[in-house]
Amino acid sequence: MRLSFYPGCSLEGMANDYARSIDTVFRDLGIDLVEIEDWSCCGATAAHSLSQTMSVVLPARNLAVAEKMGLDIVSPCAMCFNRLRFSQNMIRKKVFDIPWHVTGEIRVHDMTRFMAEPSMIKSIKKRVLKPLNGLRVVCYYGCQMVRPPKITGYTDYENPQTMDRIIATTGAQVIDWSYKSTCCGASIGIARREIQESLTRRILQKAQQAGAEAIVVSCPLCQSNLDIIQKDRSDRRTPIFYFTELLRLSFMESGDPKLFKMHFADPVSLLKAKRLL
Amino acid sequence: MQNIISDLDQAHEHDPGKKRKLIGDRGDFFLNRMQGETGVNISACYQCERCTNACPVSHFMDIKPHQAIRYVQLGWREDLLKSSTIWICLSCEMCTTYCPNEVDVAEIIHHLRNMAVHSPITPKEKNLAVFHQTFLEVLRKYGRINEFRLMNAYYLKPDILHERIKNKTLKEDLLLGMTLLRKGRLKLFTPKSRAIKEIKKAYSQTRGEIV
Numbered sequence: 001m002r003l004s005f006y007p008g009c010s011l012e013g014m015a016n017d018y019a020r021s022i023d024t025v026f027r028d029l030g031i032d033l034v035e036i037e038d039w040s041c042c043g044a045t046a047a048h049s050l051s052q053t054m055s056v057v058l059p060a061r062n063l064a065v066a067e068k069m070g071l072d073i074v075s076p077c078a079m080c081f082n083r084l085r086f087s088q089n090m091i092r093k094k095v096f097d098i099p100w101h102v103t104g105e106i107r108v109h110d111m112t113r114f115m116a117e118p119s120m121i122k123s124i125k126k127r128v129l130k131p132l133n134g135l136r137v138v139c140y141y142g143c144q145m146v147r148p149p150k151i152t153g154y155t156d157y158e159n160p161q162t163m164d165r166i167i168a169t170t171g172a173q174v175i176d177w178s179y180k181s182t183c184c185g186a187s188i189g190i191a192r193r194e195i196q197e198s199l200t201r202r203i204l205q206k207a208q209q210a211g212a213e214a215i216v217v218s219c220p221l222c223q224s225n226l227d228i229i230q231k232d233r234s235d236r237r238t239p240i241f242y243f244t245e246l247l248r249l250s251f252m253e254s255g256d257p258k259l260f261k262m263h264f265a266d267p268v269s270l271l272k273a274k275r276l277l
Numbered sequence: 278m279q280n281i282i283s284d285l286d287q288a289h290e291h292d293p294g295k296k297r298k299l300i301g302d303r304g305d306f307f308l309n310r311m312q313g314e315t316g317v318n319i320s321a322c323y324q325c326e327r328c329t330n331a332c333p334v335s336h337f338m339d340i341k342p343h344q345a346i347r348y349v350q351l352g353w354r355e356d357l358l359k360s361s362t363i364w365i366c367l368s369c370e371m372c373t374t375y376c377p378n379e380v381d382v383a384e385i386i387h388h389l390r391n392m393a394v395h396s397p398i399t400p401k402e403k404n405l406a407v408f409h410q411t412f413l414e415v416l417r418k419y420g421r422i423n424e425f426r427l428m429n430a431y432y433l434k435p436d437i438l439h440e441r442i443k444n445k446t447l448k449e450d451l452l453l454g455m456t457l458l459r460k461g462r463l464k465l466f467t468p469k470s471r472a473i474k475e476i477k478k479a480y481s482q483t484r485g486e487i488v
Binding site for chain 1: 476
């Protein structure tokens with residue numbers, strides 16, 4: 001299977017461990033990811049805030065390139081996925097003039113839903129070498145991947161299940177909780193740190209109350225928010241994994257602690273205690 | 278909140294010091310304009326406050342989301358553009374998702390942001406506005422965002438730097454930056470997008486320049 005891959009800016013910087021784990025996992029599953037040629041930023045919240053036209057035009061360029069390649073897009077970043085879908089919607093409505101030839105007919109998948117399809121779950125199951133038995137996790141989806149349902153296409157936006165299904169396949173115990181899609185504060189911490197901290201702390205707290213030892217995410221911004229806030233708390237650290245990191249771990253005979261060196265809340269001791277490393 | 282009348286006896290008396298706004302004296306010009314530009318049926322709002330209840334940051338806002346919609350209906354434009362509401366919004370889309378009448382509240386707030394930056398009004402949450410601005414500047418220059426470049430550009434804005442030095446958070450942020458570098462999470466140089474020329478052109482076009 002071949003798909004075009006829109007990594008997004010974070011995967012080159014803050015989340016380059018996510019990018020590496022995606023590479024490994026997709027290679028293991030035998031899916032060919034072709035990076036969109038000279039892709040550019042989707043504009044994220046900034047474009048949407050300051051210029052509505054830019055928020056449609058910027059993702060449209062990537063859609064145009066992918067259409068030329070003739071491959072469906074899969075996007076690992078929640079924000080990029082949301083923006084691409086939004087732009088596609090607007091293109092179909094023909095509200096804005098796009099400088100490139102683009103029809104908006106291509107399919108844009110978010111990575112978790114693509115991997116949670118029954119056929120993919122089957123091939124993940126076949127590939128698991130070392131089940132992550134005994135690891136208790138909660139899955140955190142964040143906002144942009146599931147909301148607004150009209151754009152993202154999620155029907156279970158109040159209690160999304162895609163990541164839960166994927167992680168359950170690896171053998172880890174997935175705990176149900178109520179804060180799956182509560183906002184983590186996004187980029188507001190740059191100017192109003194107290195707002196972001198109050199939101200992020202609450203999510204961490206609720207995860208711990210639910211009995212989770214780690215949180216599984218798929219959004220680079222959620223990961224850095226939840227992870228960096230734990231930089232100076234030595235007690236009760238809750239590691240924040242990308243879901244592909246756990247997949248990669250379960251695909252390997254023996255894990256490597258070096259793979260997790262980018263984390264602030266160090267997961268190595270937890271994984272060693274569970275004999276997964 | 279200026280419309281809440283605390284003293285019931287005074288409710289109908291004219292207070293010359295505090296001029297109360299009249300409801301309905303502005304017609305529906307602003308409402309129609311907003312509806313036209315966002316494609317959202319704002320008149321459908323019946324003030325059930327579901328948006329405000331769903332909003333994770335409504336307690337940090339001076340005008341609550343449902344009030345913001347009412348303000349649009351009444352045409353109280355300048356209050357909205359001066360408010361912190363439009364900048365505090367996280368675009369988490371809770372309000373949009375839960376509105377029973379399909380009023381896209383987040384989209385309206387985004388549109389108000391658009392209006393605010395194109396007006397002479399200084400945003401109440403100036404730092405957030407400057408951050409968005411910086412994001413677009415970096416995007417225009419490189420086509421992709423690199424966190425290192427973005428944060429550098431943001432901290433080097435004169436107002437921001439001054440404020441960070443004054444409230445002593447600069448050191449903390451620098452230390453965090455060092456840790457991120459050591460952990461390999463900040464990449465100093467990432468390649469420009471090869472399509473940078475197209476992006477620059479599109480950017481100028483959206484700003485009304487003839488290219």
